[in-house]
Amino acid sequence: MEFQRNKLAYAVFLACAISLAGCGGGDSGSPAVPDEPVTPTHPDTPTEPADPDFVDSAPVNDAVTAYVDASYSNTQNNVCHVTVDSNAGIRLADGFLDIWTPATLLADAGRGARAAGTDPVTGEACPAVPAGTWDGNANSGGTVVNQAVHDANIRFSVQATNNRSLEQEETASIDQPVHGAYLMTEGMGHMAQAWRDASGITGSYAFNPDRSVTATGTMSGSVNSQLGKVVVLIDDGLDQPDNDEAKRFYKYARPYLWDNNVKMAPGVNYTGPSVGSSDFVSGHTVGAWRRAASMAYAMPERFQEFYARAMIHGQSRVWGGAHSPLASIGGRMSGLAIAAANLYSSENPDLKQELRNPDITAQAKREAREQALTVMQARAGTTTWREFYDYLHAGQNTDPAGQDYDRFADHGKNKAAFLEGMNYGMTDQIIHPTDLAAVVPKGAEVLIETRYPYLTSEQRRVVLKTTAFPSGYPVMTDEEGWGRLNMFAAGDGYGQFNGLVTIDMDSSLGTFATYDIWRNDISGEGKLVFNGDGTLKLGGRNAYSGGTLINGGALEAASASALGSGSVQVNGGTLIVSAGAPLEVGNNYTQSAGAHLEVVIGADDQVGVQVKNTAKIEGGTLHVKFAPGYQPIAGTTLRIISAGRMEGDFSKVTVDNWNVLSVFTPTGISVDLAEPK
Known part of the structure; x- marks a missing residue:
């Protein structure tokens, strides 16, 4: 969806950025606040889905001697x-x-x-x-x-x-x-x-x-x-x-x-x-x-x-x-x-x-x-x-x-x-x-x-x-389960989210608790809750439908469908978008005041996050980075969020090495590049 640029606000910002005086832009990268448009509010914003009422398990077949x-x-x-x-x-x-x-x-x-x-x-x-x-x-x-x-x-x-x-x-x-x-x-x-x-x-x-x-x-x-x-x-x-x-x-x-x-x-x-x-x-x-x-x-x-x-x-x-x-x-x-x-x-x-x-x-x-x-x-x-x-x-x-x-x-x-x-x-x-x-x-x-x-x-x-292999095949469809264990797939994280899936990445544990990559295509009706202070990168073509909640750490979406088809809530920590294509949010996107969004942009016309329904930004920060090889010029509009309906704005916006202005519209948020720092 194309954003409608607020031309008056952009002209004011550009003049301020060039003079570097008095208009709130400066070197800090904080967004200038235009006189218009006024950010609309929608008290009828849909509430996020409740947590599933069960946690998945994998019981042993007690009918077979282990x-x-x-x-x-x-x-x-x-x-x-x-x-x-x-x-x-x-x-x-x-x-x-x-x-x-x-x-x-x-x-x-x-x-x-x-x-x-x-x-x-x-x-x-x-x-x-x-x-x-x-x-x-x-x-x-x-x-x-x-x-x-x-x-x-x-x-x-x-x-x-x-x-x-x-x-x-x-x-x-x-x-x-x-x-x-x-x-x-x-x-x-x-x-x-x-x-x-x-x-x-x-x-x-x-x-x-x-x-x-x-x-x-x-x-x-x-x-x-x-x-x-x-x-x-x-x-x-x-x-x-x-x-x-x-x-x-x-x-x-x-x-x-x-x-x-x-x-x-x-x-x-x-x-x-x-x-x-x-x-x-x-x-x-x-x-x-x-x-x-x-x-x-x-x-x-x-x-x-x-x-x-x-x-x-x-x-x-x-x-x-x-x-x-x-x-x-x-x-x-x-x-x-x-x-x-x-x-x-x-x-x-x-x-x-x-x-x-x-x-x-x-x-x-x-x-x-x-x-x-x-x-x-x-x-x-x-x-x-x-x-x-x-x-x-x-x-x-x-x-x-x-x-x-x-x-x-x-x-x-x-x-x-x-x-x-x-x-x-x-x-x-x-x-x-x-x-x-x-x-x-x-x-x-x-x-x-x-x-x-x-x-x-x-x-x-x-x-x-x-991540187990399908059943049906001779010898390997055994009652205890050894034949269907797919150890390669097991090295790429969950294969399905069923029920409530809570991941706590405590970096004090070291190694993979500080950084990990899951490459499987994750299906299921479950919900992912991400806690802790580590970084987890999701790179599969995921279709899980229960939504994603980020409370801490950094969850990196490395594919367009990394976060499945449900809503995404960033209550704390950081959501990193590095898909090289718009991150598709199948329902609503919500970001709280203490949360962070980091988007890697790789082309002039690339959208960072494509939200099907409502995007509600209650503050927090936006940090825009550029993919290797991409060099935007002054006046470029970076389309950060495109949504069916847009509410709120970020408290702080930074773009590596640029003075910027964030521009709000009823259907999204973009960032205009004024001049390099």
């Missing part, structure tokens, strides 16, 4: 933990039984007869387990239950291995022999080598003439290094790193044994049956995900990049012919669950002390996080957390030979690849209802504990719930 409560049972070669009911690792992936029934419902592949025993935790007697007879081949036992999904699983393996790119082949070859701890360091981008040096990783790998890969040296890190506490956190010290018992239970042949058209990558080069290590679940994928989760806990500044590398690792097992898609999906689920069980064990109220991981206490977690931040910030040469965060994300991904190369510098590309990897190969295989509500596993919230220090434990669970 992995974090029974992770001790995911142990190797114990006769008491060889079935779906007795082994948490086997049970975690039991959605595979919808596709395949193994020859025996025991974790017996590759093992001889074992005598009866006693469960050291419960004291219950456990029966003897006969020797396994499965020989690793596709025809040595077991029954396909869902032929369509089984066929799609193997068919995708054939297609992936025959159509892989050279880059995918190289990744598959590298990921076979190279230690997962080394591979996940790529998540550090251009600081990957600095992380390796600080953690005592001295290994390397090389391509051989036949395109196979040889790995040498220490790749898992050293507890005596600068990042020794982090190495302990990543290593976790448990006897379940690759969910070995699940492999021995499900006894599903590797894809090249189902179809000889599966083309092995040179660096993988499996040839025969693998009796003790079947296709489902992928052990390499388990290891990658549990390490990525631990590294993301210690260095959440690169949260999404670590998980992106873990997803690639799982995909590489398919590209190379070693595993099927469902095996990698099961590996992802297992890796997340194992990491969460370790990170949560010290605070799990339902876990006996003797069953908790003695190496990963609450103090050990805290010290590992502090160590990672202190050591890497020193190596980056930055003095503040924000400088360090920006440095970590200043890389490029076009020149691998560059010192600032970061394979994961493109957030959009990472997101797209991650979404593809969540259910790749199974896109058309819907075997469960597609409208099942997301369930968050017990303890899973610990995975984003350091990523969101300013959220409560329950709010972290809601983040995981509202």
Whole structure:
């Protein structure tokens, strides 16, 4: 909407600004008050909507035994933990039984007869387990239950291995022999080598003439290094790193044994049956995900990049012919669950002390996080957390030979690849209802504990719930909820606002409590209330309808629809508009006397805030900045607010380096530039 300029007021102001005398303009930037027009008042201004009467939650499915409560049972070669009911690792992936029934419902592949025993935790007697007879081949036992999904699983393996790119082949070859701890360091981008040096990783790998890969040296890190506490956190010290018992239970042949058209990558080069290590679940994928989760806990500044590398690792097992898609999906689920069980064990109220991981206490977690931040910030040469965060994300991904190369510098590309990897190969295989509500596993919230220090434990669970992947797909639509956890999306904030969402950013907590970015497209009927003294940047195409209330801190709208479709109230703190386009307010906009509006203008005809109904300014300040590259000239009118109806004015208006006049009309407020200061 075009503003109608008050020509008389503007002429008076311009003369005063030029003479810099007597008319109230001066160098202070305070607005001159024209004789006319008189600001109208409207006693019938609509009241703001009431707060929703509930707060969202993400309850645990108590009908399922939580992995974090029974992770001790995911142990190797114990006769008491060889079935779906007795082994948490086997049970975690039991959605595979919808596709395949193994020859025996025991974790017996590759093992001889074992005598009866006693469960050291419960004291219950456990029966003897006969020797396994499965020989690793596709025809040595077991029954396909869902032929369509089984066929799609193997068919995708054939297609992936025959159509892989050279880059995918190289990744598959590298990921076979190279230690997962080394591979996940790529998540550090251009600081990957600095992380390796600080953690005592001295290994390397090389391509051989036949395109196979040889790995040498220490790749898992050293507890005596600068990042020794982090190495302990990543290593976790448990006897379940690759969910070995699940492999021995499900006894599903590797894809090249189902179809000889599966083309092995040179660096993988499996040839025969693998009796003790079947296709489902992928052990390499388990290891990658549990390490990525631990590294993301210690260095959440690169949260999404670590998980992106873990997803690639799982995909590489398919590209190379070693595993099927469902095996990698099961590996992802297992890796997340194992990491969460370790990170949560010290605070799990339902876990006996003797069953908790003695190496990963609450103090050990805290010290590992502090160590990672202190050591890497020193190596980056930055003095503040924000400088360090920006440095970590200043890389490029076009020149691998560059010192600032970061394979994961493109957030959009990472997101797209991650979404593809969540259910790749199974896109058309819907075997469960597609409208099942997301369930968050017990303890899973610990995975984003350091990523969101300013959220409560329950709010972290809601983040995981509202960013979960859709239901319907095989294996990953599990009752406990591990399969649908979308860790990349969880790193971009809430996915939905349901009910009253109150965010308190207390900067004394440091790191992300001082500054954060949420990039998800937030839907829902909820209302956002923003408190505290930190800065939160919303960059998604948001559609939440309950409105936005700012009481403190700085809430930055970095997209035109950042604040959804409801009303916006700025009672305190600052609203920053940096969308590069008009911020769309779907109902009313209200700003109180103690509040601030900061608008970044990037073009002569750009409107800062476009209000559908009434904009009511009860005072407060307006600060106008200019986007890089935009250089307005004297006489330019900056259109700050356009509304269906305009009430009130700002108490103070400043524009960087300009003397100005604010001009009120019945449908908006603009700022006229007189001359540079």
